[in-house]
Amino acid sequence: FLMHEKGTRQKSTFFQRFITNLLFLLQLLALGALAFATTLPIISMTYDSTGEHTVIVLDVSNSMNTEVSAGQTRLDKAKNIAENNLKGQVSIILAETVPLLVLEDESTSQAKSVLAQLTPKHTSTNIGDAMILAGDLLSAKGDNNKASGRILVISDFVWTDGADPEVMKQVLEARGMVVDFVNIGKAKENVGFVDFKIDTTETTVFLKNYGREKTVSLLLKNEMEGQKTITRTLLEEGIEPITFPTMGGITRLELKDDDALTDDNAVYLSNPKKTKIRILMMTNKPNKFMVNALTALGDTEVTVAEPPIVPDIDSGSEEGEGFDIIIYSEVDHKKILPGTMKEIKQAVEQGTPFIVTFQESLNQIDFDGLLAISPDIVHEGAGVKTVIQNQFTKDVDFGTTEKYYKAKADNTSLVLAVANDEQESPIVAIKQFKDGKIVYYGMDDLKSSFKNSPGYPIFWNGLKNFLIGVDDITNFNHRGGTVLTFEMDKHIETPYGVVQGKRVVLDTNGIYLIDGKQHTVNTWNEKESNTLAEAAVNEAKKGDTYRAEEVLREREVSLEMILLIIASVIIAAELLYTKFRGDF
Known part of the structure; x- marks a missing residue:
């Protein structure tokens, strides 16, 4: 014991x-x-794989402004769904023509603030490319490129550009990402402007009916020509062309009645050049081929004057605005008054273009510097080839001429077409003369094949527009979503305010002022106006019942x-x- x-x-x-x-x-x-x-x-832990990051891919294209109920559009509904399903750090990508990242890794409160300010853009939809961007964002947040978060795509899924959203969903899910499609589309009848064609003489706008047959009234307004009402009956699912003369300045065409999608109910068209171009042709042998070519499009008024009688170069018309171009063709030089060439030279120095055409006496006339070549002798027959292509020589075949001047171009002249001779004599040459331009046209029209070719009116109208600084009229009328870039910063007035920069996205319908000229932007998209279209995806969840559920996964956690x-x-x-x- x-x-x-x-x-x-x-x-x-x-x-x-x-x-x-x-x-x-x-x-x-x-x-x-x-x-x-x-x-x-190492131990295994269960976690919500969508709780850390949410990337919202939000469709803000034109179709998202379709009304789904009184006072609520598809975009309004989409924003509500997004606000109610935010988790963790939030990023927002707008699925425009070119996807736009407007928020990255911010709080839910900041995300709600951004969502509240979003409005529909007048562009096409590029959901697939926006999803690619969303996948890259999530990959960058995970460990070893293993994404943790949810990509929430909210749209009516009437996608018009970019990759197929369903294919992109499969790709992203294969990389371990959670991708939810939420469809907020609801079929509505609509009538909208979907396409256009415009040139200097005629404009055609295409109006499509997405619904039952109906009669509609349209109002055509022009700042210079006034307004008129047009009535059309539209067949079910039909397209109706509306054709009218191209007017100067800004033209607006609008439906008088509203429907589910109002953004395609009115369009703007711009024609910034003068309604009429005024040309003075000085000649003692009128060239009808040249006159017809210049006036073929209906935008030019040619005044033929036979020396010694020549109108006042400075006034040129009853309006007193002067001539836009002066042509010197087949003139008898002996009939020219001493003061006429002086007036022409002053006009050219101040910016009026001056065209000199072939005539056999050319080497006998003192043009006082108003000639782009130095004529030598008249030569017989030669083919003509283009050496520089621009807006008035491209796609033009000059053919052959039976007579032309062997000549040399001035050192400051630009040669655009030459004869097929040993010295390549200039046939078309242009030269700057102070504020004006001088053109030499060396074809003998009366003895050449060029006057009968399709390229003849193309050449003269292209040259005319080039000399007065008129661009192709289609360059002033754009589709929504177009991106314009510039070499230097520009001050641009847009429908939503003034912007400054080398790049502008045309994503809002209306009028833009660029370099003092009015440009128009309209959606012009048949798919975006189709408010009856079904969603182009199969696995989309209904917007009314969608809730962002937890997606539980296991991951190994090192205890080291x-x-x-x-x-x-x-x-x-x-x-x-x-x-x-x-x-x-």
């Missing part, structure tokens, strides 16, 4: 010393943690770092304890 009691007392003393010797205990725990860490322990941290804390505690005990 005494021996047993003594053994029990010794065991109790050992455990009491073990427990009360804190320094030893700390050392034991630190060594244990370090030893366990060397085994690289945790154990190292614990060991470090224990060692620090040990040092503090020894210092407190007075060991050092």
